[in-house]
Amino acid sequence: MDDLYREIIIEHYKNPGYKGHLEPHDYAFEDSNPLCGDHIEITLRVGADGKVAEAAFDGHGCAISQASADLLIESIIGQPLEDVKQLNKQHILDLLGIDLGPVRLKCALLSLKVLKAGLYGMGEAPDSLVE
């Protein structure tokens, strides 16, 4: 069971460091996973240097989706927007440090999908965006 839900996941799920809503913000994106109703909203402020100055997520869902969102936000703060646009599935898996079946992978990738679809200005995020 420890393989499944590493302490870090439970920790970030129970006590997220970046949960909230930034006001004002430069970007705001949201989407949900229709399979399970998980919902993620991300708000973001960009610095003059083109790097992520501040970010936060809001939403509800399973531990995997919420912990991933928190870990993702943590990982992008201070990063150039252009680099953030390149992030993919592996980044999330590295953050979580566990293996996931196809269904749970969708939970894990929801926040990244929301983030990238937002940065690319797409209305709806295709799965291929985070492959």
Add this chain to the structure above:
Amino acid sequence: MDDLYREIIIEHYKNPGYKGHLEPHDYAFEDSNPLCGDHIEITLRVGADGKVAEAAFDGHGCAISQASADLLIESIIGQPLEDVKQLNKQHILDLLGIDLGPVRLKCALLSLKVLKAGLYGMGEAPDSLVE
């Protein structure tokens, strides 16, 4: 192989006793088996006593369908029309004296279907007519 095509079948197929077309006639019926293109036409004259006075078949098709038709005509001559209407599958199987799978059964029963559908004044003969 003798089980399959008894001599009587080959004999009636090669030398049918009742092949032809009666003119004038009291009844004329025809139909084909769309599965294999077998075609049977039956013409019939009824006597004053309500019995089949004369009958003939015409058509083309496999040995089973043609021999069945010839044997069927032979069997109904002199029979009351009302009895002929009651004939069923078993009558044909008795005449042929062999077992038949479902596909060949359709060949064997074509002439009886044509005959009964005609006597009942139906346009198209349902399979149930000869069950």
Add this chain to the structure above:
Amino acid sequence: MPINPQQVRAQFPTLQREVRPGIPLTYLDSTATSQKPLAVLQAMDDYYRHSNANIHRGVHTLAEEATALYEDARAKIARFIHAPSARQVIFTRNTTESINLVAYTWARANLQAGDLVILTEMEHHSNLVPWHILQAERGIRLEFIPVTENGTLDLEAYRALLQQSPKLVSFTHMSNVLGSITPAAEMIGLAHQAGARVLLDGAQSVPHFPTDVQALDVDFLAFSAHKMCGPTGIGVLYGKADLLEAMPPFLGGGDMIKEVKLRSFRANSIPHKFEAGTPAIAEAIGFGAACDFLTSIGMDAVAAHEHEITAYALERLEEIPGLAVFGRENPHRGGVAAFTLQGIHPHDVAQILDSDGIAVRAGHHCAQPLHEKFGIPATTRASFYLYSTKEEVDKLVDGIYKVKTYFG
């Protein structure tokens, strides 16, 4: 005779499996699909090893054997649901295709813009989306029998809707989420009085308790083999003969025709009219074997066993603080318990249970509108079948306590 679960379980190879070394499978997901007994696997394997051939038009021995096996299977299924004749049993891929078949043929031939179709709020997506498509295409009207707090259908509202002269009432005989068994016979009678036809979604009823289409007087019944010990890839649409005969064909192709010219065709008689192309032959044979298997055990015994297991499960689940069973109040229910666990997402519940080999579903179970109505985005669902045991229920309960500790 009551079911002896150990004897029954011995016939299901999957139930002998370990999910991971040392962790046996506790399969509580039969509402999604059932496990398959050896007799069903054997029937299909025998067909493939011995009599495999295309059917209906073949003169050779294998083709005749295959045709006889296929048509015998149809007859077995007809008997299983007490259909007046085998030709009223049409093979489809699954319940979903059966419902779509009615929507594409009977409904398109009989429904005009403005015509009313009555559904319920507890329908599976398979009994919603075909009607959404028709609504968009034809402008038919859809109304829904509400589901009450206790998981039953609001029959007063149904009676009121029937005043609007619906053409069709289409509803499930048992909810795959609430477990509610609907009063189908009564509802069908009322629909007929109002001049409407009835399509019954039997995906969850035919596998779990005796079905008699003549006693129900139902016009159409849809169900799937894979939920009743049979293979994937095959389902059935049962229909009243006069309706089926009057319906236009659905898919065009081989076997569904009497005659084909270059520019026209004449359709075959039922059931063949609705079975275009090479059918799922092995699957039909497996389906027939599944009916034999269930009949040998007895559908009354299946229902009684599930009733006992479900009562025990509800009792045990209710002990758990923070756990709420969806539609708990309805006594008239089948072997399904969908629940929420305070503060823990169903996906997490299901995944942690899986680490102990316990297989349950999490999500909206293809009944999104029902979940939405009650403001619950998802539930965890445990479901039972003839091979389920009280020990499995105990494992489930232990597992849930573990989940709670984990997130505690």
Add this chain to the structure above:
Amino acid sequence: MPINPQQVRAQFPTLQREVRPGIPLTYLDSTATSQKPLAVLQAMDDYYRHSNANIHRGVHTLAEEATALYEDARAKIARFIHAPSARQVIFTRNTTESINLVAYTWARANLQAGDLVILTEMEHHSNLVPWHILQAERGIRLEFIPVTENGTLDLEAYRALLQQSPKLVSFTHMSNVLGSITPAAEMIGLAHQAGARVLLDGAQSVPHFPTDVQALDVDFLAFSAHKMCGPTGIGVLYGKADLLEAMPPFLGGGDMIKEVKLRSFRANSIPHKFEAGTPAIAEAIGFGAACDFLTSIGMDAVAAHEHEITAYALERLEEIPGLAVFGRENPHRGGVAAFTLQGIHPHDVAQILDSDGIAVRAGHHCAQPLHEKFGIPATTRASFYLYSTKEEVDKLVDGIYKVKTYFG
């Protein structure tokens, strides 16, 4: 590597069978359906005994295994036909349903009254009747590329028809009666130049020689597993991604949706948009195993073997007085020999051959208009596959002589 028929045959249980005691099976009916190798039966049995679960939405181990097996099978089939991506492979029941899917979705969305669809005179009923239905419903126009005396398509007539701006050209890659292999790449190029889309009926081509949908540049390709060593109950529609994405859904239900509200739904992305309800999971897995099996032997080797057997069969059949092979003159042909025997009906030929264990088809082989054109109500058809042998051809020829004596 050339095929070693004995090695290949050892893998097909049915080929070991005796039709009646002492009379081994000589199976010459693979065009109707092929026999199945052990590897395919094993793959399905393993699934049912080990990983049987419903797919896509399940979190538990069995559901994840089943989903992975199902999607792997899709990927194998995609590779088998050189599809750019697996999501362009849509599972259906058979070739017939694949063609109907295009007729019900793409065609209904894109064809208006008066629009032209070009077919050929050698089409199987499965590629005629769906268009007859659409003609009756929509008033589309149908024109037919004629078949010449030697069994080829009249390409001059085709070019002339293309002047009439057809919207779709739908034709078979290989006739199941004449054995003629059509010049698909050339015909598809011409159709595209004329602005038409192309649906290729691959029921007889995909099983028998290498297929590359990208090299063909075909818009849609339909084929069935059961004709290529795979199970019954499953087929494929391949399509170009942009076309599939733009097409409206076909059957409505679970799995084909992104979201369902009480009165509306949003469709899922491809391929799921076209796979409503619980799919034929075991059958997809069996289909994937069949592709592995054929790939391990090599489709070039399969084609070469059939070519050799067919050449031998044609040579031997032609010795027989009164025997005429249908479409004999066409050198570009697959492993099919449909023939007539002077004065003896095909049903009688087939049945007497069956008494020696030789399985052939008799009838119009679901190509009634083709038979009608040549004034032949029915033919006897022998067909060959990778497991066919010259000894079997010899048995057939001996059998035909016996038929002649019998009726002599």
